Amino acid sequence: MPGLDSSVDVLVLVLRFALLAVLYAFLLAVFLLVRRELRQQAVHRSASPGRLVVVDGGSTGLRPGQALPLQPVTSLGRAPNCTLILDDSFVSATHALLTWRDGRWWLRDAGSTNGTFLNHQPVLADEVPVEFGDVVGVGRLRFKLTR
Amino acid sequence: MVARLRLTELGLLVFPLVFLGLGLALLGLITEGAVAGPRDLHAWGPLLVFGGAMLVCHFALVAAWPSADQLLLPLVAALSAVGLLMVTRLEPSLAWRQALWLVVGSVGLLGTLVVLPRVDWLARYKYTWAALGGLLVLTTFVFGVDPNGSGARLWLGAGGVYFQPSEVFKVLLVIFLASYLADRRELLTLVGPRVGPVRLPPPPYWLPLVAIWLLSLGLLVIQRDLGAALLIFGIFLGLVYAATARLDYVAAGLALFALGATLAYQLFGHVRDRVAIWLDPWPEAQDRAYQVVQGLIALAAGGIAGTGLGFGYPEYIPAVHTDFVIAAVGEELGLLGTLGVVALYLLLVYRGFRVALRAPEGFHQLLAAGLSTVLALQALIILGGNTRLIPLTGITLPFISYGGSSLLVNYAMVGLLLRISMDPRRSP
Numbered sequence: 001m002p003g004l005d006s007s008v009d010v011l012v013l014v015l016r017f018a019l020l021a022v023l024y025a026f027l028l029a030v031f032l033l034v035r036r037e038l039r040q041q042a043v044h045r046s047a048s049p050g051r052l053v054v055v056d057g058g059s060t061g062l063r064p065g066q067a068l069p070l071q072p073v074t075s076l077g078r079a080p081n082c083t084l085i086l087d088d089s090f091v092s093a094t095h096a097l098l099t100w101r102d103g104r105w106w107l108r109d110a111g112s113t114n115g116t117f118l119n120h121q122p123v124l125a126d127e128v129p130v131e132f133g134d135v136v137g138v139g140r141l142r143f144k145l146t147r
Numbered sequence: 148m149v150a151r152l153r154l155t156e157l158g159l160l161v162f163p164l165v166f167l168g169l170g171l172a173l174l175g176l177i178t179e180g181a182v183a184g185p186r187d188l189h190a191w192g193p194l195l196v197f198g199g200a201m202l203v204c205h206f207a208l209v210a211a212w213p214s215a216d217q218l219l220l221p222l223v224a225a226l227s228a229v230g231l232l233m234v235t236r237l238e239p240s241l242a243w244r245q246a247l248w249l250v251v252g253s254v255g256l257l258g259t260l261v262v263l264p265r266v267d268w269l270a271r272y273k274y275t276w277a278a279l280g281g282l283l284v285l286t287t288f289v290f291g292v293d294p295n296g297s298g299a300r301l302w303l304g305a306g307g308v309y310f311q312p313s314e315v316f317k318v319l320l321v322i323f324l325a326s327y328l329a330d331r332r333e334l335l336t337l338v339g340p341r342v343g344p345v346r347l348p349p350p351p352y353w354l355p356l357v358a359i360w361l362l363s364l365g366l367l368v369i370q371r372d373l374g375a376a377l378l379i380f381g382i383f384l385g386l387v388y389a390a391t392a393r394l395d396y397v398a399a400g401l402a403l404f405a406l407g408a409t410l411a412y413q414l415f416g417h418v419r420d421r422v423a424i425w426l427d428p429w430p431e432a433q434d435r436a437y438q439v440v441q442g443l444i445a446l447a448a449g450g451i452a453g454t455g456l457g458f459g460y461p462e463y464i465p466a467v468h469t470d471f472v473i474a475a476v477g478e479e480l481g482l483l484g485t486l487g488v489v490a491l492y493l494l495l496v497y498r499g500f501r502v503a504l505r506a507p508e509g510f511h512q513l514l515a516a517g518l519s520t521v522l523a524l525q526a527l528i529i530l531g532g533n534t535r536l537i538p539l540t541g542i543t544l545p546f547i548s549y550g551g552s553s554l555l556v557n558y559a560m561v562g563l564l565l566r567i568s569m570d571p572r573r574s575p
Contacts, residue, residue: 008176015173016455020480022169023487026162026225030218030494033155079333094333101505127507 049100050132055142058088068143072100075110076138090114090139096123098130105130105145114139151213156205159221163228164198170232170456177457193246197231200253207257208565215260216502216568222495223546223561227252227554229488230547233475236456237468241549248551252558259562266567270326270510277359280319283312287370313375314543314556321382321517327356328390329509356387364407371417374532374542378524380404385520389503390513425538438465442474442533446485453481468549470541473533488547489530496523502568515567518560 051067062068074083077095086095092112099106106127109116116123117137118130130136136143175183175190183190201224208215227249235242263269269276334352360383368376384400387393411418420435428436428443441464448459461467461475468475477485499519506512525545532539543553 008180011182012173012176012455015169015176017452019166019169019173019456020452020483020487022162022166023225023229023484026159026166026221027487027490027494029159029162030222033159033218034494034497081333 050105050145050147052084052098052136052143053146055135055144056140058086058090058139058141060086060088060091060141062086062141067146070098070100074098077110077112086138086141088139088141091141092139095138096136098136099127107136112139151209153205153209153213153217156208156217156220159218160201160205160224163221163224164194164201166225167194167197167228167232170228171235173456174232174236193231193235193242196243196246197227197249200250204253204256207260212260212565212569214569215565216498218498219495219502219561219565219568222491222498223558226488226491226495226546229476229491230472230544230549232456233472233547234468234549236479237461237472237475238549241468244551245549245554248554251551252554255555255559256562256565259559260566263563263566266511266514266563269322269514270329273323273326276319277323280316280323281362283319284316284370287312311550311552313370313372314552317375317378317382317521318518318556318560320379321386321521322514323359324356324383324386325513325517326510328386329513332390332509368411368415371415372541373411373418373421374528374540377528377540378521378542380407381524381528382517382520385524386513386517389516389520390509421538421540425535428535438471439535439539441465442471443535445471445474445478446534449478449481449484451482453477453479453484455479469543470529470539470548471533472544472547472549473530489526492523492526492545496526499564502564506567511567515564518564521560522557 049070049072051069054062054064054066054068057064057066068084071083075094075097076082076084076086076091077093078085078087078091079093082094092110092114094110095112096116097108097110099108107116107118107123107130108127109123109125111125115137117135118128119135120137130145132145132147134145136145171190171194172182175181175187188195201220204220208220231242231245231249234245331352334348360379364376364379380400384397384404387400388397412422424431424436424439428439431437432440445459445461445464448454453459456479459475459478461471461478464471464474473485473488476488480487496519499515499522503512503515503519506515522545525542528537528540529542529544529548531537532542543550545557546554
């Protein structure tokens with residue numbers, strides 16, 4: 001570009017690098033936010049899940065008092081692709097879903113034949129929050145959610 | 148309270164606007180010899196229009212949808228700012244149009260949020276969407292026009308405004324696939340007859356899927372819209388994998404792709420051209436490979452920090468503002484600029500998949516994953532094509548390339564992602 005005096009040259013140079021600097025400052029800001037968020041999640045996760053303790057195992061062969069580990073998204077049912085496979089004739093293929101989100105457990109029915117229960121109250125397709133100590137019913141089976 | 152006010156989003160939105168402001172000042176400085184005064188509407192207009200649109204989006208989200216994800220809008224704004232700046236640099240006469248298209252896009256984003264109080268509604272009419280998409284593409288066979296001489300009649304036009312139906316088609320296809328797979332995700336993991344090393348589920352469950360896939364690919368290949376065909380194939384594979392977690396399906400899909408690619412190579416001259424140019428562009432550098440070669444030269448000329456905005460010669464690349472924007476970014480903002488843009492896409496796609504992971508149920512998850520896959524694949528296909536990583540296919544760089552229908556559709560897709568990201572228990 002001809003005819004530019006040196007003060008303009010300097011300004012152009014400053015603007016050129018300021019442009020890139022702003023782009024990278026933005027990326028850094030987003031990166032730091034994402035990292036903070038992921039760390040918070042990691043804290044949540046380590047403070048999370050807990051276990052299901054068998055109260056009534058039906059014909060699954062599970063003994064009362066046995067503790068079953070939970071995944072952040074746990075599907076309960078008779079199908080082989082469920083996280084917790086419960087081989088009982090009153091349990092549907094995919095019976096219920098337990099999900100860990102926002103620091104608590106949520107339970108919903110996944111279209112079962114014999115129903116999902118929270119403290120003996122039926123649970124429908126809409127999620128309900130589950131507290132530690134609550135009794136989760138899957139068909140005729142009963143589990144207690146503990147830390 | 149902070150989450151309600153979406154201060155994170157507001158704070159992050161400052162960066163794209165400052166970026167655009169600095170860029171426009173630099174452009175003014177080197178063309179006019181001085182930074183335009185604050186009242187110079189001609190120079191600052193696009194910035195004001197774009198900034199206004201982003202702030203309206205932000206405050207509408209604060210008012211009506213405060214629990215939606217706060218990083219999506221700033222990331223999209225950053226990509227749009229890069230796009231608007233590059234269009235202003237490359238085709239100054241189109242700057243206002245691009246700014247207005249960004250306004251239209253913002254309206255599309257907010258419109259999606261308003262029209263869709265519940266995402267489930269989309270799943271209910273899945274075959275309608277699929278049919279509508281097919282119909283849209285079919286109309287281009289009859290009424291299609293080719294306003295910019297690219298050799299393919301992919302646009303519908305009326306009154307100087309052109310619209311590319313395949314842009315809408317990809318979103319409709321994602322909606323259809325997400326709802327179809329969400330309904331049948333268990334059935335598709337059942338084991339049925341064996342074909343070679345792959346165990347297939349019973350045919351009635353997957354035949355409609357394959358039929359629609361073949362149909363959509365056929366439509367696009369015959370139309371010579373290879374970029375869209377590649378994109379649709381990728382969406383298909385990505386969503387089937389997301390729904391079933393079966394790698395053998397992906398392997399089978401890739402085998403089919405190899406078969407299809409070989410067939411297309413044998414049948415279509417334009418496919419052979421593209422592959423030949425990709426493998427060795429240099430003998431035809433003045434001819435069929437001119438665009439690719441000029442793109443490579445521009446990227447090489449940029450080096451690490453670029454020649455500086457306005458100091459390169461990206462105008463030697465044909466269709467630079469639609470098909471080769473990244474080459475212009477590479478020339479004038481350098482490797483640092485291109486990597487910055489790639490990082491923006493990376494974060495946007497990460498955000499989209501995070502929305503999918505946190506979504507409450509199957510359809511929402513698959514829809515969010517599908518939309519993120521579209522953005523990722525589209526960026527990958529065109530960036531790969533521009534840098535000669537894969538054969539070049541004409542497809543827009545999301546949020547950056549000049550182009551109205553692409554911007555509108557991509558903004559509407561972000562509207563959908565924002566909708567899915569909202570906590571369903573806290574929304575009305």
